[in-house]
Amino acid sequence: MPGAIYAEGLVKTFGHVRALDGVDLDVPEGTVLGLLGPNGAGKTTAVRVLTTLLQPDSGKAFVAGIDVLKHPDEVRRSIGLSGQFAAVDEYLTGRENLQMVGRLYQMNAKRAKARAGELLDRFNLADAADRPAKTYSGGMRRRLDLAAALVVSPPVMFMDEPTTGLDPRNRQALWEVIQELVAGGTTLLLTTQYLEEADHLAHDICVVDHGKVIARGTSDQLKAQTGGERVEVVVHEPEMIPPARDVLARYGLAGIGHGEVSVEDHTRKLTVPVAGGAKLLAEVIRDLDTVGVEIDDIGLRRPTLDDVFISLTGHAAELADEENGGPGADARRKSRKEAAK
């Protein structure tokens, strides 16, 4: 039985650009799928197709068990949409916005009014309820937007980059709301450029690039795929790099391709993939001390999703704006890919 969100072979082209190039998704009920990728990867296009806003060129999509292409109206009754492109009316007050959305979900006026009141309380907007949304801060606006998506407690939610542009405190607050929702049984598809966000919120992650899912799995699985832990050492003097390298090479995992010690001369940082955890770290420190290497910093680093991202796509997530950035972008990406090896 397919999940609450299911897609098979979605293709959508805009001119020469294949925004979606055969995307398959399957999100079990009550779980969160993080769609992770740079700008232009196809995340938003995928959300637009699944929320009935865009017709795919080919492929199948089901949301809450309903065929998105055949019964878009029924799908709309079962979904909530929030994020970078589903907005609120800035000239209407928070209350008027929510009432309007309630009415358009076919609630009667009384019910829409009551529901708006509940949501304003829940999202901490009661004090600002009767002010035009124009006067709201970024965080308040996002909360109102999310409230608008929740007017009917839809079983399936889509959030397109819900925290883009929010300050850390507001991001944290929004994360809590999202976690509450999921605890209540909502199925959620979340797109994000922030690896930390996917790591924090999503059960499963799909990494998307150039319209294709290039990796999927839990955060831990993806990290394991990239390689295990590594030891990072910052030595005190540049002359200490060669002896330190000799010591670390003894601990380096051979045969993984990145088994060798990598060195950043200007930061005096050496990195080596290892297996053995904290115990091994103690041994490394002892050995370095024996050969007289003075260290400024040493640590056992587990791979972050950033590492995953770089190794999968050959470019870091935050550099994604270069995606369409002129002739140099490809070359830069290539060199970065090589550097990551």
Place this chain on the structure above:
Amino acid sequence: MTAATDAVAPPKARGGIAQSVSDSLVVAKRNLIRMTRIPEMVIFGLIQPIMFVVLFSYVFGGSMNIGGSTSPGVYREFLMAGIFAQTVTFATAGAGAGIADDMHKGLIDRFRSLPMARGAVLTGRTLADLVQTALTVVVLAIVALLVGWRIHEGVPKALGAFALLLLLGYAFSWIGALIGLSVRTPEAATSGGLIWLFPVTFISNAFVDSSQMTPWLRHIAEWNPFSATVQACRVLFGNPGVSPSDAWPMQHPVWASIIWSVLIIAVFRTLAVRKYRSATA
């Protein structure tokens, strides 16, 4: 709040005409609330036609020959039907800019993800514009009375003329809706929504007697949907300068006005709703 009290299932869709009407009214209400929050837009909408009345009647007034008379008073009475008609067609630009702005801000996406009637966002917008247009026409009529315009055929016929004007304005706002959905920015919708109105309103009988134009231009003017409404208003108001042309729309201006407006609505509503359904910001 617990999950249990939070469970709000969407009510059954009512479907059909009842839902279309109700959804359209919800959207119309939203647009009317917006107008009260941006009063300067309504005020500019009022100033423009008033300016036209004053400029045309005092600048052109003395040099126009209407039905053999060059009296400024006669021209002022002749002019008003044209200004009324031109004013209602400016609703086009409002509808276009409003819809383009909604697209730009992502509101159209919000609406399109809701289980609402298909044409309701556009119908709501055009209805709200109709309310604003009606308000503008009332103010304009008062100004017109002040500068000497009169109705000579009784109130019922005058009300009929106003109904034709509003129908024309409503029809043109669907053209605006289509423009708004077709351009990339609200700014483009404003200028794109206005620019074509100048030839449409000037190659007509609105400001000059079209029977004095060169033949090819005269034919365009007489078959211009806009001219039919202007002619119908002159007839129904009993104002001077009714074109004696043999062209069918000039002979049967009331019918021509209704037919043109209904035709415009039928064509442009269909196109606009289709465009809306595939709209992408």
